[in-house]
Amino acid sequence: MIRLENISKAFGDFAALKGINLDIKDGEFVALLGPSGSGKTTLLRIIAGLAFADEGRIWFNETDVSDQKVADRNVGFVFQHYALFKHMSIADNVGFGLSVRPRKTRPAKDVIRARAEELLDLVQLGRLGKRFPSQLSGGQRQRVALARALAVEPQLLLLDEPFGALDAKVRKELRRWLRQLHEQMGLTSIFVTHDQEEALELADRVVVMDHGVIEQLGQPDEIYMNPASSFVSGFVGDNNSLPVVVQDGQVRFQDRVLSLPIIAEGSGPARLDFRPHDVALSMAEAGGDAAGSLPLTVNGVYRRGGDWRVEGTMPGETRVLEIDLPAIEPAPAVGSQLGLTIRHARLFPVA
Amino acid sequence: MSTQSQNRLSGGQIALIGLCLAFLLAFLFLPLVAVFVEALEKGWEAYGAALVEPDAISAIKLTLLVAAISVPVNIVFGIAASWAIAKFDFKGKSFLITLIDLPFSVSPVVAGLIFVLLFGAQGWLGPWLRENDIQVIFAVPGIVLATIFITFPFVARELIPLMMEQGKDDEEAALSLGASGFQTFWHVTLPNIRFGLLYGVLLCNARAMGEFGAVSVVSGHLRGLTNTMPLHVEILYNEYNFVAAFAVASLLAGLALLTLVFKSLIEWKYGYSHGSAGH
Numbered sequence: 038m039i040r041l042e043n044i045s046k047a048f049g050d051f052a053a054l055k056g057i058n059l060d061i062k063d064g065e066f067v068a069l070l071g072p073s074g075s076g077k078t079t080l081l082r083i084i085a086g087l088a089f090a091d092e093g094r095i096w097f098n099e100t101d102v103s104d105q106k107v108a109d110r111n112v113g114f115v116f117q118h119y120a121l122f123k124h125m126s127i128a129d130n131v132g133f134g135l136s137v138r139p140r141k142t143r144p145a146k147d148v149i150r151a152r153a154e155e156l157l158d159l160v161q162l163g164r165l166g167k168r169f170p171s172q173l174s175g176g177q178r179q180r181v182a183l184a185r186a187l188a189v190e191p192q193l194l195l196l197d198e199p200f201g202a203l204d205a206k207v208r209k210e211l212r213r214w215l216r217q218l219h220e221q222m223g224l225t226s227i228f229v230t231h232d233q234e235e236a237l238e239l240a241d242r243v244v245v246m247d248h249g250v251i252e253q254l255g256q257p258d259e260i261y262m263n264p265a266s267s268f269v270s271g272f273v274g275d276n277n278s279l280p281v282v283v284q285d286g287q288v289r290f291q292d293r294v295l296s297l298p299i300i301a302e303g304s305g306p307a308r309l310d311f312r313p314h315d316v317a318l319s320m321a322e323a324g325g326d327a328a329g330s331l332p333l334t335v336n337g338v339y340r341r342g343g344d345w346r347v348e349g350t351m352p353g354e355t356r357v358l359e360i361d362l363p364a365i366e367p368a369p370a371v372g373s374q375l376g377l378t379i380r381h382a383r384l385f386p387v388a
Numbered sequence: 389m390s391t392q393s394q395n396r397l398s399g400g401q402i403a404l405i406g407l408c409l410a411f412l413l414a415f416l417f418l419p420l421v422a423v424f425v426e427a428l429e430k431g432w433e434a435y436g437a438a439l440v441e442p443d444a445i446s447a448i449k450l451t452l453l454v455a456a457i458s459v460p461v462n463i464v465f466g467i468a469a470s471w472a473i474a475k476f477d478f479k480g481k482s483f484l485i486t487l488i489d490l491p492f493s494v495s496p497v498v499a500g501l502i503f504v505l506l507f508g509a510q511g512w513l514g515p516w517l518r519e520n521d522i523q524v525i526f527a528v529p530g531i532v533l534a535t536i537f538i539t540f541p542f543v544a545r546e547l548i549p550l551m552m553e554q555g556k557d558d559e560e561a562a563l564s565l566g567a568s569g570f571q572t573f574w575h576v577t578l579p580n581i582r583f584g585l586l587y588g589v590l591l592c593n594a595r596a597m598g599e600f601g602a603v604s605v606v607s608g609h610l611r612g613l614t615n616t617m618p619l620h621v622e623i624l625y626n627e628y629n630f631v632a633a634f635a636v637a638s639l640l641a642g643l644a645l646l647t648l649v650f651k652s653l654i655e656w657k658y659g660y661s662h663g664s665a666g667h
Contacts, residue, residue, distance in 0.1 A: 087560050107564045114564040120557035124579040134565035137575070182561075189565055 038063055039084070039193065039225065044093035046079055053079045054090070055249040064223045066216075068240035070230055072272065076249040077229045078197055084227065085195050086110045097192065110193075113186030117198040119178040121170040127181050128153045128166035134189035156184040159218075176207040183215075187224075196228035200235065212239055233273045237261060245269050267385040270310040277358045279309045283384065291353075296329025297382055311382040313346065313361040319376035330376040333358060338368045349375070423641050427634035438624075438632035439639070446612045447620035447636070450528065454603075454616060455596040458535040462592050466543025467585070471577070473544075474551030475559065488544050491537055499537050500605025503530055526608030531616065534602040539592045546588030547581055554580055583654055594647045598640055 039061040046054040054076045061067050069077040082088040084095060086107035094103045102110050121130050129136075131153040135144055144152070157163050160180040170178055179199060186194060199215070200208040216239050219226055230236050236243045237257040245253045245260060245268075253265040264270035271278060282289045283301045288309060295309070319330040333349040336357070340346070344361040345368045351358070360377065362369070369375060397405075428435055438444060469488060473481060491499060505511050507524035517524060524530045558580060562572040578585075600618040607614040609623065617640055624633035 085564060087564065107560070108566045108568070111566075112564060114561065116557045116561060118557060120561040122558060122562075122576055122579070133562070133567070133575070137562075137565065137567040137571045185561075185565065 038096075038098055039227075040094075040096040041080075041084070042094045042096070044080065044083060044090045044095070046076075046083065046088070046090050046092075052249050054083075057093070057249075057251060059244065059251065059254070061225060061227065063225055065225055066219050066239060066241045067227045068230055068236035068243045069227060069246060070233060070236040070243050070273070071246035071252075072231060074248075075246040077231075077244075077246050080246070081195055081197055081227060081229045084193075085112050085114050087114070111189065111191050113183075113189065113191035113194045115179070115182050115186050115194070115196040115199050117201045119170070119175075119182045119202075121178055121181060121185070123170050125169075126166065127157065127162070127168050127170065127173070130170070130181060131156050131166075131185045131188050133185060152188060153184075156188055157181075159187070160184045161214075174207075175203050176211055179203065179211065183218075187222075192225070194224050194226040196226065198229055198231070200232075201230075208235075215239065237273070243273075245273065247272070264310070264383060267308045267310055270312075270383060270385075275313050275359055277311055277313065277360075279356075280387075281307050281309045281384075283307050283386070288384065290331070293331075294329065295331070295379065297379055299382055299384060301384060303386060306387045308385045308387060309379075309382055310385065311379050313359045314344070315381040316360045316377045316379055318362065319378050330378050333360070333375045333377055335369050335371050335373050335375060337371060340364060345369070347375070420641060423634055423638050426630055427638040429634075430631050434631050435635045435638075438629075438635035441632070443611050443615065444620060444632070444636055447615045447617050448639070450531070450615065451597050451617040453528070454532055454535050455593055457532050458539055458596045459589060459593050461536055462540050462543050463585070463589060465540055466547055466588060466592075467581075469544045470547035470551050473548050474554075475556050485548070488541050490541075491539075492541050496538055496599065496601030497605055500534055500602035503534055503537070503602075503606050507533075525606050526610065526614060528614065530606035531603050531614060534606045535596050535599055538599050538602050539595045542592035542595060543585065543588035546584050546591070550581055550584040551577075586654055587651060590647050590650055594644060597643055 039059075041057055041059040044054055044057040045052070057076075057080060069080060071077045079088060083090050086102070086105055086109070090103070094101055096102070097110070107114070122133065125133070128150060132149040135149045135152060136146075138144075154163065154166060157166055160183055162177060162180055162184070165173065165177070165181075170181070173181065179202075183199075200211055203211065212235060228239070237260070240257060243253075243255065243257055243260050244251055247268050253260055253269045255263075260269065260273055264273060267278060270276050279290050281295070282305070284304050286301050288295045288297055288301045288307075290309070297309075332352055333347075334352070335347055335349045337348045338345050341361065343364050345364050345366075347360050347362060347369060348357050349360070350356065427438075439448075469484070472478070473485060504525055507513055507517060507530060509518065509525070511525075522529075524533065558576050559572050562576045563569075567575065597616075598618060599616075600622070603616055604619055604622075607616070607619055609615060609619060611623070615623065617636055621633050621637045621640070624630075624636065
């Protein structure tokens, strides 16, 4: 188990991490998700021992590793830009971690070579051991980097934006493959990403970070369906956000009272967040202006898989809302008026 | 269409290229040829005699000695400085970079005078040196010191941009795989910078052997003792011994040509070109 206790880190005046607490169970696959500057990479580097926290402790099982250097922590680290050693063959890259061991614990040369071959087989690059990094594609290089990290049998695998430098198709393939590999090996793994889709697809648990704090921690579905803050609902998945006022259990947008499937508590200004697919068309005969529904003027429509993605604005507003309508129906005409009913939404009071 | 315009040169382009070639011919090629022509004016025998004359031999030996000390010192310094500058953040970093450039911006004569001021008989450390019977100025140690000072930007200047561009990922990868600091340096950092380093060493060596100004101030021009090749050339020239002067000068010119050949070989063989950092 990995335990982070109250980790803080500042770079000059900039507080990169503010009191992070996090427990990671053995065998878990955890995503650190956040925009750039959220502190996710700093946190990963501190877990690895490539950077050190100003405050707080890190525990690997019963051992306090806070002051241990990266070489002593027995972690595997995979870099966004692979960081393969350009002048070494692929097999030498993979065997590097074993070949730099002290003489006493260093395996014989042919053992190292055999182990490298074995790992290259595991990452499906069995025949490429004699090549050099420059002769490989990006996806292949990242798999070599992974094999190299696994060669030292780490107790923890850390990946810093591992698919960030790859094109979309390769990224998707590699993602699925990494998920399989994780299930096969059961190695505790933490990866950093700014891509919410990647986090939701791969991770057992997602840690959403912003401005050096954990905004939410939970299973992917939980994060998506019940975001804990307006930041999370905006960052994870597509989202619409309306400034509303809560009063006497009613939610008002401008001078319109909205009918919502949620109970509005408290009072004062708030943000109403809902996802594009969380709306339905109001009855057409109501002229798009039924009580409690939102009027929307269609500005543009395009296909998004099985849905129409409709972009529109409300009367007297410049804010663009995105909604999804099933593509079984014909696409709404540009310029037409729709009446929308919000079926699922969250309210976040504005401080 | 576009390939045609690329292939066919306009009158202006031809004029510019011609101007460049004429300039190179007048200021680089002709002087170089002149050195060898003058050196061989009285035949190969006179040329050979000028080179095996004891004072010349001693100047050549001293030049080699100075280079043999100052180049390795600057390799160590250059790698250490660029490592620190490229891979770490610390206070006073930009000041250090400015300091490294100092020998480029200071006149070599001033550099020489600095050492006279420090180590000369009337200098700050003069009395102490005299008491301990150590002679720096007008002796070999002074020449070595001045040469180290003049040449120390070459390796560092070559490596800093290269190492900055390469970043820390490779080193961190090695460390995370359990390598020690030295193993990381030896197996990862050094191979990554080898061509840049070689290039810097060539330049450093060429300058170490060819430096005149600073060395001239601290040397004292004692024949057979503290004359390096460039100083020897000057003395011979002032004595109207042109053949001998140009014979020794031709050795220096030959060294320069050799450096260029090596540099081109590195660039051609490994695709390393100055400024493009090894890709």
